[in-house]
Amino acid sequence: MIALLRVDHRLIHGQVALGWVRTLGADAILVANDEIGEDQLRKSMLKMAKPAETKLVIKSISQAAAAINSGKTDSYTLLIVTETIADAVRLANLCPTIGHLNLGGTRKQADCRQVTNTVFISNQDIAQLQALAARGVEIEARTLPNDRKVDLDQLRRSLS
Amino acid sequence: MTKQLVLLASHGNLAAGMASAVEVIIGKRPQLRTAAPYTGDMDELATCVNCALTEVGPGGELIIITDLDGGSVNNTMLPFVAKGNVQLVTGMNLGLVLEVLLSAPTGRDAFAITVDRCRQGIRLVNVPGDISDEEF
Numbered sequence: 001m002i003a004l005l006r007v008d009h010r011l012i013h014g015q016v017a018l019g020w021v022r023t024l025g026a027d028a029i030l031v032a033n034d035e036i037g038e039d040q041l042r043k044s045m046l047k048m049a050k051p052a053e054t055k056l057v058i059k060s061i062s063q064a065a066a067a068i069n070s071g072k073t074d075s076y077t078l079l080i081v082t083e084t085i086a087d088a089v090r091l092a093n094l095c096p097t098i099g100h101l102n103l104g105g106t107r108k109q110a111d112c113r114q115v116t117n118t119v120f121i122s123n124q125d126i127a128q129l130q131a132l133a134a135r136g137v138e139i140e141a142r143t144l145p146n147d148r149k150v151d152l153d154q155l156r157r158s159l160s
Numbered sequence: 161m162t163k164q165l166v167l168l169a170s171h172g173n174l175a176a177g178m179a180s181a182v183e184v185i186i187g188k189r190p191q192l193r194t195a196a197p198y199t200g201d202m203d204e205l206a207t208c209v210n211c212a213l214t215e216v217g218p219g220g221e222l223i224i225i226t227d228l229d230g231g232s233v234n235n236t237m238l239p240f241v242a243k244g245n246v247q248l249v250t251g252m253n254l255g256l257v258l259e260v261l262l263s264a265p266t267g268r269d270a271f272a273i274t275v276d277r278c279r280q281g282i283r284l285v286n287v288p289g290d291i292s293d294e295e296f
Contacts, residue, residue, distance in 0.1 A: 055294050
């Protein structure tokens with residue numbers, strides 16, 4: 001089952017490896033990203049960051065969607081991580097079984113405004129997330145599992 | 161659930177620094193305590209432990225994590241091990257503290273397993289490891 005889809009521009013790091021994996025009881029992490037595939041250095045850094053008992057699979061977004069939709073990931077308690085909101089939206093649109101999207105951290109970019117201490121978001125991101133929410137996907141922002149969830153309405157209000 | 165407190169004790173500010181690092185990674189944990197920096201006063205340390213023991217109560221468990229094997233901080237803690245509900249481990253490092261807070265091992269056997277596992281977190285990294293890719 002998919003435990004969570006998380007957007008985190010740092011992919012796997014302390015908070016993710018320890019806090020989130022443990023709280024969710026995840027036994028596998030799927031990093032869905034189109035750039036990492038051939039980047040051996042980045043791949044080995046991710047492998048070093050993962051918790052020992054957790055499987056780490058790195059796939060392009062379309063291959064990640066294929067794996068999820070084929071049922072291959074069903075027997076795992078899976079944490080999916082994407083680097084950007086756009087990537088997460090793309091994956092969620094390909095996979096109807098994704099029901100929850102957590103915004104953990106995004107990079108500050110030109111057209112983005114800060115909505116929580118780790119999340120920067122653009123109007124385009126909000127529009128895409130709203131479309132997801134309209135079909136029942138839960139969208140919230142939290143850095144750590146014990147933080148209070150900031151929902152999409154609150155994020156949108158922070159932007160205006 | 162057994163009431164459990166985790167007390168960090170060290171020379172200087174290692175314990176306080178460790179608590180701040182823990183907070184960055186997993187947030188504040190109410191069961192975490194730090195003893196004041198040890199600067200020579202063993203009685204002050206012992207008082208701190210007694211406070212923590214009172215707080216966990218007879219049915220609870222106190223886990224004390226100290227900095228250095230053979231150091232004065234750890235030596236001060238040795239008599240407390242005789243009380244059945246104290247686990248004492250030395251060689252404090254962040255991985256161990258996080259693991260203890262997250263998995264809350266109770267009893268000596270569980271604790272020994274936790275310590276063994278965390279010891280593997282101290283490792284040489286610049287050694288080429290397994291570079292194969294995992295699959296589902």
